[in-house]
Structure formats: C-alpha cells, structure tokens
Ligand code: SF4
C-alpha cells in the first residue's frame with residue numbers, strides 16, 4: 001500500500017490566474033458574478049454586489065481584476081505605491097480585502113462583506129462564473145493538488161459568520177442579538 | 187415590477203435648480219422600446235417646433251438603451267438627443283463604454299435636462315441622491331481632466347462621467363460629449379454647453395431585473411462567446427492593419443483628392459508606429475470585442491480612438507498617422523468631434539489658398555501645416571477671430587464668409603458635414619440613405635446589405651448561403667442578381683434602404699452597438715444581432731412578447747416619429763439632397779423618381795411627410811392630428827398604392 005508520508009495530506013488548490021495585460025475593462029466578470037450570486041440565482045444584476053471588481057484607471061492604463069478576499073476591520077496603516085513597467089499602481093489596486101477604505105466587496109444596501117467562494121455549487125461548475133464570462137482569457141482557472149502538512153483545521157469562518165462578525169463590530173452585540181430575536185419572531 | 191427598464195426618468199431643470207424623479211408610462215417601452223425611441227417621443231411631446239436649439243425650452247436627453255445593464259453582450263449604447271443648433275433638427279448621438287449602464291443601476295432610464303444654468307454646474311447622481319454642483323472651477327478644463335477632477339472631488343473612482351471640454355462650453359457646433367473611451371459627437375455638445383452643464387457624474391449600485399433571468403443569462407453567455415469568435419463583428423480597424431480601403435478610396439483634404447497611397451512599406455511603418463505606442467485595446471461594458479486603441483504619444487495625454495477616427499486628421503491635412511496620433515488626443519481633450527473638425531479646418535485652409543480668406547484672418551498662424559491645425563483647433567475652441575465663424579461648421583461659416591465661400595461647402599447635407607467620399611456612379615440605396623437618413627451620416631444608416639455586388643455568381647452564392655440576417659428571402663435574390671453597382675431596381679433599393687435603417691433604429695433604441703449589429707452585416711453577412719434573434723432577447727428581458735413582425739412595426743413607428751419630429755420643424759423634400767459632387771455621374775430625373783418611389787414605399791407624401799394613413803396605422807394618431815391642425819397635412823393625401831412591410835410588397 002502506498003502511503004502518503006505521515007503528517008502530510010492532499011489538498012485541492014483552486015486558482016484563478018489573472019493576466020492584467022489581457023484585460024479590456026469590459027466588466028463582464030462583474031456582471032456575471034453578480035448574476036450567479038443573486039438569490040434566486042440570476043434573478044438580478046448588479047456589479048456593485050460582485051465578488052470580483054476590476055480596478056480601472058484609464059488615465060494610467062490600469063485594469064486589474066481582483067476577487068474579494070477576507071473582511072478586514074481596519075485600513076492598513078500605510079500604503080505602498082508600486083511602479084511596474086513604468087506604470088504606477090497603488091497597493092489597493094491589487095488588494096482583495098473588504099476594507100473600510102473603499103466600497104468594494106460590500107453589499108451596497110447593508111454594507112455587509114462579500115467574499116469570493118470560487119462559485120462552489122452543486123453540481124460544481126466547470127469553471128467559476130467570472131472565468132466563463134471573460135472572453136479575453138484575462139482570467140483562467142487552474143486546479144492542482146498540493147501536499148500540505150496535516151495541521152489542526154484552521155478556523156474557517158463560514159460566510160454567515162463573517163457577516164455576523166461584521167455586524168457585531170459595526171453595531172455591537174446587543175443590537176444584533178435584539179434584531180435577530182425580533183426578526184426570527186416575525 | 188418593471189423589467190429591463192427602471193421605469194423612472196430623472197428630470198433636471200437647470201434654470202430653477204429643480205430635480206424630480208418621474209415615473210414613466212409602462213406602455214412607452216412596448217411602443218418605443220427605449221433609447222432614442224422613447225427620447226423621440228419626449229422631444230415630440232415637450233419641445234415645441236418653434237423652440238430654438240439654444241433656448242431653455244430645448245431638452246438635452248441622455249437615454250440608456252432598453253437592454254443596457256442586462257446580460258446582453260454589446261448592449262452598451264447611451265443615446266444623447268436634442269435639437270441641434272447646426273441643423274435645427276433632431277440630433278442623434280450615441281456613446282459606448284459604461285454611462286448608460288451606470289445610469290440604470292442608479293435607478294434611471296433617462297436624464298432629461300431642460301432650462302439653462304446661470305453659471306457652470308455639474309450634476310452628481312448617486313442613486314437617489316442628486317445634486318447640482320458648482321463647476322466654475324472646471325471651466326476650460328479638458329474632457330478627461332474634468333472626469334478625473336470630479337472623481338477626486340467625490341472621492342470615488344467608480345463614478346462614470348460624461349463631460350464637455352472648452353469647445354462645448356463655447357457652443358462650438360462640432361463639440362462632443364466625452365465619457366471614458368467613448369464620445370457622443372455630432373450634435374449635442376454645444377447644447378450641453380449652452381445649458382451651462384459641464385458634466386454629469388453618475389454612480390449606481392442598484393439591482394437590475396429581467397423577466398426570465400436564468401434563460402436570458404444562459405443565452406447571453408453563449409452569445410458572448412459567439413461574438414468573440416466572430417471576425418465579422420467589432421471594429422476591424424482595431425485589429426487589422428490594412429487600412430488601404432479608407433486611404434485609397436476616401437478623399438483627402440477638404441473631401442477633395444483621391445490618391446492611391448497605400449503600400450506595404452507604409453503599412454509596416456504605421457503598424458510599428460501603432461504598436462510602439464499602444465498600451466492596450468479596451469472594450470465597452472460587457473462586450474467581448476475590444477475596439478478602442480489606447481495610445482500614449484510622447485508629450486501628450488494618453489487617449490484612445492476607435493474606427494475611422496484615426497484617419498480623419500491626417501487625411502484632411504495630407505499627412506501621416508503620426509500626425510493623427512499627435513493631434514487626436516488634444517482635440518478630444520478640447521471636446522471636438524474628429525469627423526467634422528478636420529473638414530472645417532481643411533475648408534478654411536482652402537479658402538485661404540483661394541484668396542477668399544486672407545492672412546489677416548489668421549493672425550500669427552504658422553506656415554507649417556501641422557502647426558496650422560493646432561492653431562485652428564485653438565481658435566475654433568475659443569471662438570476667437572475666424573475661429574468664431576468656423577465654429578459654426580462648414581455650411582454656416584461659408585454663408586457668413588460669403589465672397590464665393592459657398593462653393594467650397596461641397597460636402598454637407600442638411601447643413602451637416604458628411605464622410606469625405608466622392609465616387610463615380612450612383613449606388614441607388616446609398617443615394618436614398620444619404621438623402622433621407624435622419625442622422626445625416628451614412629455610417630449611421632448603412633450596414634445590413636453589402637455596399638457593392640460581388641463579381642462572380644459563385645461568390646454571391648457563397649455569401650447568401652448562411653445569410654440568416656435577411657428579414658426576407660427576397661434580399662438574397664436581389665443580391666444574387668446584382669452585378670453593377672448602379673444597376674439595381676428601385677424596388678430593391680427602397681427595401682434595402684429600409685432594412686439598413688431598421689437595424690439602426692432598433693439598435694439605437696435597445697442600446698446595441700452597431701459594431702455587433704446594424705453596421706456589420708454588410709461585411710460577410712454573419713452579424714451578431716438581427717431581426718430573428720433580437721425579439722427573443724427583448725422578450726426574455728422585458729417580459730413582453732416580441733416577434734419579428736412586432737419588432738419591425740416598432741421600428742416603423744419610431745422611425746416615422748423621428749421623421750415627424752423633423753417635419754414639424756420644417757424638414758421637406760427640398761432638403762433631401764446628397765452633395766452635388768458626391769457622384770461624378772448624376773441623373774436628376776431618375777434620382778427624383780427613386781425618391782418618389784421611396785417616399786411611397788415608406789407611406790410618405792411626395793414632399794416626404796408621413797401621411798395620415800401611415801401615421802394612424804402605427805398608432806401615431808396624435809401626430810396626424812397635430813399635422814392636420816398645423817396644416818402640414820390635409821388628411822386627404824393620396825395613399826401609397828401598395829401596402830408594404832419588411833421589404834416585401836403585399837398585394
Ligand atoms: S471579463 Fe475579463 S477582460 Fe473583462 S473586465 Fe473581467 S477580467 Fe477584464
């Protein structure tokens with residue numbers, strides 16, 4: 001019997017490769033993401049609720065698609081300005097955080113954080129929806145296996161928990177609990 | 187719930203600072219779709235024909251297309267409509283990129299502007315929050331510069347801005363409205379300036395709903411791939427470096443000289459020039475094509491161009507592509523349209539050469555021709571000296587200058603500069619399109635039926651084999667039998683013109699881009715959109731049942747209404763003349779016969795006025811009543827002998 005070396009396990013890593021040189025700024029990825037994550041599915045369209053946004057600055061020729069990552073409560077203390085091939089990007093051009101410094105990756109009405117879930121669905125999609133929508137191949141999907149050291153499972157906050165955590169931070173525990181109790185009664 | 191459209195217009199009164207959100211009549215979507223269709227209805231209802239373009243009563247309307255912000259790929263066009271100071275008739279202008287989509291997400295189908303602000307202002311629309319803000323600090327600023335300053339001021343880089351440059355502020359007739367990599371040229375810029383409106387900034391974060399979303403989404407995802415793969419759609423000039431077509435066939439200078447200049451050497455040199463300076467190609471919202479070339483030119487601001495815009499300046503000045511790259515971004519920043527502006531300048535320099543204008547009219551003008559273009563851009567933008575006259579376009583400038591200058595105005599129709607093309611023999615459908623097109627621009631009406639016959643029967647058969655876009659089989663027969671450009675029946679010419687026009691009216695109301703639809707069928711036949719697949723997209727988006735016949739009738743209604751709007755402002759048959767030298771070989775009698783046939787085909791009187799029967803059949807009774815009241819119609823006009831629809835005569 002072949003055994004994986006003790007203490008190691010296989011992990012599926014999903015990647016979206018982003019080629020900013022190929023991006024045309026069409027924002028089909030934003031549109032498609034918002035449709036796919038609407039409830040019920042496809043029932044509405046709204047790039048403001050997309051979990052991928054394209055940072056566009058025409059005057060500096062910047063087109064950077066970024067996917068929503070973790071929620072962060074506070075802005076960074078400092079920012080970096082990167083110059084790549086003579087073009088100036090701010091750190092935020094690449095940052096996936098749902099951060100108080102900007103309104104990306106927040107539900108426009110409630111301000112609740114949004115996070116990219118790689119379109120995990122039953123049955124699974126062949127590729128995440130933004131990748132399917134991008135005709136330019138600026139976004140490509142790759143799956144690979146990695147051997148990683150077996151560790152205690154990291155605390156994986158589910159979407160709902162992230163939302164609650166954000167609400168609690170914003171309004172305080174008591175208000176959230178009261179609202180929850182009130183809503184669950186009605 | 188209202189699907190695809192939002193059901194609200196934003197009404198702004200700049201004289202009184204009034205801001206209203208007004209619910210619209212749901213029936214108007216079914217009757218006029220959206221975009222320029224519903225805009226024409228507003229212009230008919232609300233602007234009396236006596237209203238001067240530069241008067242507070244004139245409306246300036248920004249309309250999203252009905253399918254903007256739905257998943258339909260390439261539904262990107264915002265239409266801007268008003269009455270043009272140059273022609274006094276309805277101005278139709280379309281711009282791409284993101285504006286109409288953002289407007290819709292903000293909750294509005296249209297932004298309707300009336301009145302005049304006493305001082306320069308801009309409009310800030312953030313969903314339900316709308317403000318008229320001071321723009322005095324933006325006076326004289328360029329179009330891109332204005333957008334950047336507004337984004338900074340609002341601390342929001344997702345805002346979409348449409349702005350005029352100094353040319354618009356100074357009511358230059360060639361002024362455009364610029365947004366991102368798109369431009370609403372040919373008409374509305376000076377009206378925006380006259381109203382004291384420097385810019386509109388929009389930010390929208392609301393949901394858009396469609397009637398059958400899942401089905402629509404799936405079809406659109408597939409369509410998007412199809413459009414990407416289809417080499418017939420999009421702007422070939424963005425990707426194909428062989429531009430012998432324009433350079434060898436269009437006229438240089440003031441639409442004067444045809445010269446064969448194209449060579450392998452030139453093509454290679456220009457291709458290198460382009461790729462040495464091109465940052466990337468970009469596309470409009472949710473479109474798989476990328477028609478905008480973004481150029482960084484040393485010492486100039488980064489700019490982008492699309493289509494024939496890249497040729498107009500150097501061809502007018504008998505220069506090369508590097509000159510266009512040098513001047514185009516500057517002109518765009520001033521907010522000047524790249525079609526008419528170089529023609530006006532070339533016209534002025536011709537008058538100088540002819541001695542009609544003299545050196546005194548151009549104080550301090552350099553001798554180098556390239557520098558002269560920059561000099562005149564500046565004079566025109568500022569309406570300074572001779573620039574004040576030239577800023578009114580070739581037609582009016584010629585009449586103001588007099589002394590025989592009128593003779594040099596040889597390329598306008600309805601007072602409007604045309605593409606610089608001069609040909610030998612008449613293509614009858616082109617005669618009709620140039621004579622009768624309300625947009626007064628050939629590229630905004632041609633496109634479904636090929637421009638020229640193919641030489642061999644085999645090629646023609648090959649062409650028609652997969653020609654699904656034809657509304658009727660008859661078009662295939664006509665094309666198969668067509669051998670010489672000028673030899674095609676009047677019957678066919680009328681139907682071809684009608685079909686070409688139909689696709690544009692449909693696109694301009696739905697917000698579809700001509701590059702994936704109306705303009706592209708002529709080259710290879712397989713376009714993205716046509717009368718057979720559009721109805722389904724409308725039905726799934728709006729929940730209304732549309733089919734080809736209903737779509738066609740809707741086109742006829744919108745088209746007839748646009749004509750009525752212009753007829754009420756005085757447009758008549760006498761105005762419908764292509765430039766006298768457009769073709770070398772002319773035959774007045776057969777041209778007039780053709781025009782007669784076309785009016786009859788359309789259900790118009792011999793003077794080009796839609797008759798009562800035609801109007802009533804399309805549900806435009808309010809127009810026929812108005813025409814009779816005003817004495818434009820008696821109500822007893824002879825009716826066309828045959829009822830026609832879809833290019834086929836019904837018995
Ligand atoms: S769909 Fe692709 S090309 Fe378009 S904006 Fe998104 S990443 Fe860029």
Ligand code: SF4
Nearest residue numbers: 469470473477699701
């Ligand atoms: S075809 Fe070109 S111009 Fe038209 S919407 Fe697409 S990118 Fe824009």
